[in-house]
Amino acid sequence: MLGGLTGLTDPKGTDWGERMLNTVASQTIRHLFTQSESVEVFVRCHPSSKLLQGSIDSFKMSGRGLVIRRDFAVEEMSFETDAVAIDFSSVLSGKLKLKQPTQAVAQVVLSEAGINQAFKAELVKKRLLNLSEPTLTAISGGQPVSFTEVEIQLLPGNSLHLIAQADLNNGEIVPLRMTLNVGIEKRRRVSFKNPKIEMEQIPEPQRDISQALSVALVEILDNMVDLDRFDLDGVKMRLNRLETEGQKLIFSGYAEIERIPSTG
Incomplete structure (x- = not known):
């Protein structure tokens, strides 16, 4: 077996050591995700004798x-x-x-549809429902507030359009509409800033409370998307850049990999 690892190649010239690593790495990486359409892993180790010392040249996953x-x-x-x-x-x-921690250049692409689906996840909804912070209950007359039906549309220039509803828990539903900018803070948090609240389609009697609740929702979102809350075990993401491109939100940065996690 070791002879195969250190000397043999297949007809395409692929080293047996690299083939073994690619197989093992693919199986390991796939287990990080609940679902995956495709996962491709390329591990380069030449000559493969370096593998015996635990040294590989590069590791690439897409x-x-x-x-x-x-x-x-x-x-x-x-x-x-x-x-x-x-x-x-x-x-x-x-x-x-x-054997030791490493860093990797990373890129993550989210779709507009995927982001909207995430607003329906329990982890997200529990941060938007039945909120009783003093700033909100002061607006609602003492009742907890729930933000529901959140939907975004990505726009050029790192901005997005957001619509939602605020349920005041007293039978009144307040519509919210705005555009705002998205960016990065401290290399790990997605920020939501500079809301431009749209009042034209809000019923006139609700405009003041819609304005106040819109500002409150932006503040909640601005403190919600911290990558440390979504890290895989043993892997931390750090962001250098964010950009909107059509119906995609593209993050680029790097991953600090302490260990290969076992599950996602």
């Missing part, structure tokens, strides 16, 4: 149609490392373990 934690759809995800030290014995047992 995936499409991914679902994380059952509710969060990712249209595309890719990352690529430089040289990585791994535990060779883990490869022989069908697993992939790092």
Whole structure:
């Protein structure tokens, strides 16, 4: 077996060591996601004798149609490392373990439809329903407020259009409509800023309360999307750039990989 790892190649010239790593890595990465349309892994190790010392040249993964934690759809995800030290014995047992932490260049693409679906996830809804913060109850007359039917449309220039409803828990439903900018803060948080509230389609008697609740909703969203809450075990994402492109929201940055997580 070791002879195959260190010397043999298949007819396409692919090293047996690389083939084994690609197989093991693909199996490991697929387990990170609840669902995956496709996951491709390319591990380069030449000559493969370096594998015996646990050294590989690079590790690249690209995936499409991914679902994380059952509710969060990712249209595309890719990352690529430089040289990585791994535990060779883990490869022989069908697993992939790092000897030391590493970093990878990463890109994540979310679709407009996937983002809207995420607003229906329990993890998100529980941060938008039956809220009793003083700033909200002061607006609603003492009743808890729920924000429902949240839907966004991505716009050029790192902005989006947002519509929602505020349920005042007294029979009154207040419509909310606005455009706002999205950006990055502290390399880990998605920020929502500069709301431009649209009053033309809001019934006149509700305009003042719609304005106040819109501002409150933007503040909630601005403190909600912190990547540390969504990290896979052993992996932290850090963002350098965010941009809207058609119906896609594209993040680029890097991943700090302490260990290969076992589940997503």
